Amino acid sequence: MITLTHFLVVSACIFSIGLYAVLAKRNTIMILVGIELMINAAILNFVAFGKYDKINYGGQVFALFAIVLAAAAVAVGLAIILNVYRHFKTINPENIHELKD
Amino acid sequence: MNTFLHISPITASILVMLFPLLAFIIQAVLGKKSISGNIALIGIIASAVISLFGVFLPGWNSTSVLQKWEWFTIGEHTLYVGILVNNLTALMQLVVCIIALPVHIYSRAYMKGDSGIHRYWMYLSLFCFAMLGLTVSLNLLQLYIFWELVGFASYLLIGFWFTKETAVQANKKAFLINRIGDIGFLIGIALVYAHCGTLDLSTLFDQTSSTPLIDKNTPWATFAGLAFFLGAMAKSAQFPLHVWLPDAMEGPTSVSSLIHAATMVAAGVFLLCTVFPLFNETVLLVIVLIGTLTALSAALFALGQYDIKKILAFSTISQLGFMMVGVGIGAWDAAMFHLTTHAFFKCLLFLCAGAVIHEMAHLKAKAQLEFDPQDLRHIGGLRRFMPKTFGCMVIASLSLAGFPFTSGYLSKDSIVITAYEWASHLGGVYVLIPVLLIIVSILTAFYIGRLIFKVFFGSFKYRSYIKTGMTFHEAPNAMLIPMLFLAAGSLFPLFGLSLTNYHHTWIMQALDVDTVYPTLTQAHLFIPALLTGGAILGWLLGWNWYVKNKYPLSENNSFVHFANKQGYLNEFNDRIFVKGSIKLSRILYAFDRHVVDGLTNLFSWFVRQLSVVVYWFDKHVIDGLVNLFAHATYYIGHLVRHVQNGQLQAYLGFALTIVVLGILYLIIK
Numbered sequence: 001m002i003t004l005t006h007f008l009v010v011s012a013c014i015f016s017i018g019l020y021a022v023l024a025k026r027n028t029i030m031i032l033v034g035i036e037l038m039i040n041a042a043i044l045n046f047v048a049f050g051k052y053d054k055i056n057y058g059g060q061v062f063a064l065f066a067i068v069l070a071a072a073a074v075a076v077g078l079a080i081i082l083n084v085y086r087h088f089k090t091i092n093p094e095n096i097h098e099l100k101d
Numbered sequence: 102m103n104t105f106l107h108i109s110p111i112t113a114s115i116l117v118m119l120f121p122l123l124a125f126i127i128q129a130v131l132g133k134k135s136i137s138g139n140i141a142l143i144g145i146i147a148s149a150v151i152s153l154f155g156v157f158l159p160g161w162n163s164t165s166v167l168q169k170w171e172w173f174t175i176g177e178h179t180l181y182v183g184i185l186v187n188n189l190t191a192l193m194q195l196v197v198c199i200i201a202l203p204v205h206i207y208s209r210a211y212m213k214g215d216s217g218i219h220r221y222w223m224y225l226s227l228f229c230f231a232m233l234g235l236t237v238s239l240n241l242l243q244l245y246i247f248w249e250l251v252g253f254a255s256y257l258l259i260g261f262w263f264t265k266e267t268a269v270q271a272n273k274k275a276f277l278i279n280r281i282g283d284i285g286f287l288i289g290i291a292l293v294y295a296h297c298g299t300l301d302l303s304t305l306f307d308q309t310s311s312t313p314l315i316d317k318n319t320p321w322a323t324f325a326g327l328a329f330f331l332g333a334m335a336k337s338a339q340f341p342l343h344v345w346l347p348d349a350m351e352g353p354t355s356v357s358s359l360i361h362a363a364t365m366v367a368a369g370v371f372l373l374c375t376v377f378p379l380f381n382e383t384v385l386l387v388i389v390l391i392g393t394l395t396a397l398s399a400a401l402f403a404l405g406q407y408d409i410k411k412i413l414a415f416s417t418i419s420q421l422g423f424m425m426v427g428v429g430i431g432a433w434d435a436a437m438f439h440l441t442t443h444a445f446f447k448c449l450l451f452l453c454a455g456a457v458i459h460e461m462a463h464l465k466a467k468a469q470l471e472f473d474p475q476d477l478r479h480i481g482g483l484r485r486f487m488p489k490t491f492g493c494m495v496i497a498s499l500s501l502a503g504f505p506f507t508s509g510y511l512s513k514d515s516i517v518i519t520a521y522e523w524a525s526h527l528g529g530v531y532v533l534i535p536v537l538l539i540i541v542s543i544l545t546a547f548y549i550g551r552l553i554f555k556v557f558f559g560s561f562k563y564r565s566y567i568k569t570g571m572t573f574h575e576a577p578n579a580m581l582i583p584m585l586f587l588a589a590g591s592l593f594p595l596f597g598l599s600l601t602n603y604h605h606t607w608i609m610q611a612l613d614v615d616t617v618y619p620t621l622t623q624a625h626l627f628i629p630a631l632l633t634g635g636a637i638l639g640w641l642l643g644w645n646w647y648v649k650n651k652y653p654l655s656e657n658n659s660f661v662h663f664a665n666k667q668g669y670l671n672e673f674n675d676r677i678f679v680k681g682s683i684k685l686s687r688i689l690y691a692f693d694r695h696v697v698d699g700l701t702n703l704f705s706w707f708v709r710q711l712s713v714v715v716y717w718f719d720k721h722v723i724d725g726l727v728n729l730f731a732h733a734t735y736y737i738g739h740l741v742r743h744v745q746n747g748q749l750q751a752y753l754g755f756a757l758t759i760v761v762l763g764i765l766y767l768i769i770k
Contacts, residue, residue, distance in 0.1 A: 022753060023754050024750070093750055094748060
């Protein structure tokens with residue numbers, strides 16, 4: 001039988017993959033994908049823990065809410081990346097280091 | 102006359118004092134405009150008249166009167182300033198006035214045309230004021246103030262011709278030596294005040310009270326007596342502090358006559374007479390010894406002098422020695438008597454010498470010669486040109502030598518005979534004192550004879566100039582009248598009608614001091630005879646030596662040199678005190694330079710070295726510490742700055758690491 005632990009392990013794996021993508025990828029689009037993966041890992045956790053709220057389905061509802069938010073965030077993120085690309089002519093984060101002191 | 106009778110002797114003696122002061126102030130204000138000397142003359146005439154009619158005649162031989170005013174209070178002691186009129190002070194004040202008056206008149210002619218004449222009159226008035234104030238002072242401190250004023254005024258007058266180097270040296274010397282005496286006087290005053298708590302002469306020496314304030318046989322009284330005597334020694338030119346007086350001849354001759362006769366040098370004797378009750382046997386013996394030594398040494402030095410004024414100066418010192426002996430043997434009445442007679446004839450001697458010098462200086466100026474007008478070797482045979490001066494000077498000289506019919510005879514005999522009585526009462530070696538005094542008297546006759554013979558007899562070196570139309574004449578009347586007046590005062594009638602017995606003179610009768618020793622009648626016969634005989638023999642010898650040119654001694658005789666150089670005392674002082682002080686100051690300079698400065702330098706060197714160490718410490722340790730922190734901070738910052746590389750992913754990675762570490766910490770905790 002599939003238990004809560006299985007969900008959480010899968011969720012942790014997806015989160016780690018997302019984290020890795022955010023930290024290591026040389027493409028900003030891929031970082032955005034990594035963020036999306038991490039959000040989805042969190043949404044998976046919502047749904048998994050949603051079994052404890054069988055009256056209001058708060059977990060499920062919050063998952064839907066989060067998915068919408070993630071879509072919006074991705075849209076914003078892509079817009080930023082587009083602007084960054086226009087400005088720097090690259091989307092490799094190693095070359096974008098204006099934050100440096 | 103009647104108006105004077107209405108004012109008390111006290112008021113009168115204040116007036117006597119104030120007139121010269123007023124004259125001094127007026128002349129000081131007028132400055133160069135007052136050259137006639139009339140103001141000073143009027144002042145002294147007023148003083149003399151008031152002194153005679155207002156103080157002396159009413160005050161003489163009556164009980165002493167005094168008046169005092171509160172001066173200032175220190176703690177519980179109040180010091181009084183006041184006036185004391187008794188026989189002694191009235192006599193002294195009168196003598197000062199009577200001597201100062203002819204000197205003022207004489208000065209009008211003598212100082213005429215001097216460029217500094219306005220200063221002369223001013224100083225002369227100040228001098229008279231100081232001396233007149235000194236005579237009637239009630240308080241020892243008050244007396245001391247006038248004493249200092251006298252010293253200061255004499256300093257001004259001795260150095261009157263201040264462009265002359267010798268005059269400047271002389272007044273400096275007089276001032277310095279008088280300072281030594283002043284210290285003595287001051288110590289005496291301090292001792293008396295410490296032990297008695299008062300300085301009033303009337304309280305201190307109250308004869309009427311049953312318990313005297315001063316027990317004179319105590320050690321402090323001896324010290325105080327010696328201290329007062331030291332003061333008198335300097336002022337009255339006693340050996341060895343007499344050295345200033347011969348040098349003081351650098352002042353104008355009229356000033357010399359005043360200093361020598363009544364004002365400056367008389368102050369010392371007057372002081373001793375005033376504080377006489379304080380002296381015990383020891384002090385009196387010291388006074389006698391110093392007095393005799395002074396009389397003898399000064400007479401010897403006078404023999405070898407060529408300068409007219411220096412001979413007279415040494416004769417003054419010698420006569421002051423006599424007065425000191427008079428005080429020392431307890432007969433201060435005889436000392437005061439001699440002081441009075443001496444004032445007349447010594448003043449006259451100086452005025453005569455001044456007249457001679459005046460004429461010699463005129464001759465020198467007119468004939469354009471180069472010689473010292475005071476040097477005996479250039480003067481001679483003047484009796485033909487200046488017969489009146491000659492007559493006056495002979496009278497003064499006879500009086501100085503103690504020849505019968507003169508006042509000097511009476512007063513000198515009074516001292517010598519009393520000294521003989523004193524010595525025969527004590528017996529033993531004390532007899533040496535009167536014997537020495539007799540020898541000194543004969544020497545006195547000899548050296549004053551030498552002066553007369555050299556100046557008025559013999560041949561005149563510059564006679565040829567006079568023949569060629571140069572005038573050389575008698576002194577003018579303004580100088581002659583004072584001289585004649587003083588000549589009259591040098592004869593016996595002024596002091597009493599008795600020719601031979603000094604006990605019958607009015608001064609001795611009024612002052613009369615009880616002596617412990619008996620009167621010896623035979624001494625009254627043989628001592629005057631001895632003195633007169635000795636004087637005549639001395640003059641005969643002098644006549645042979647100086648007039649007939651049978652001079653037996655060569656000029657290079659060591660004794661003549663010794664006497665001429667004043668016993669090498671100046672050289673001695675110069676070597677011991679002046680050179681000694683210079684040497685001492687050199688040593689002190691070296692000490693200051695090497696030890697004191699050395700110490701300072703050592704300290705500064707030490708401080709410098711210390712500061713080098715401190716600098717090093719500051720630079721390396723304190724700054725080092727600060728720098729260390731700075732460097733450490735910088736290095737740490739350097740290490741950490743790699744975090745801020747601008748890489749978005751790197752920031753995220755670090756944040757993650759920290760979060761992971763935080764979680765690990767929470768787990769492990």
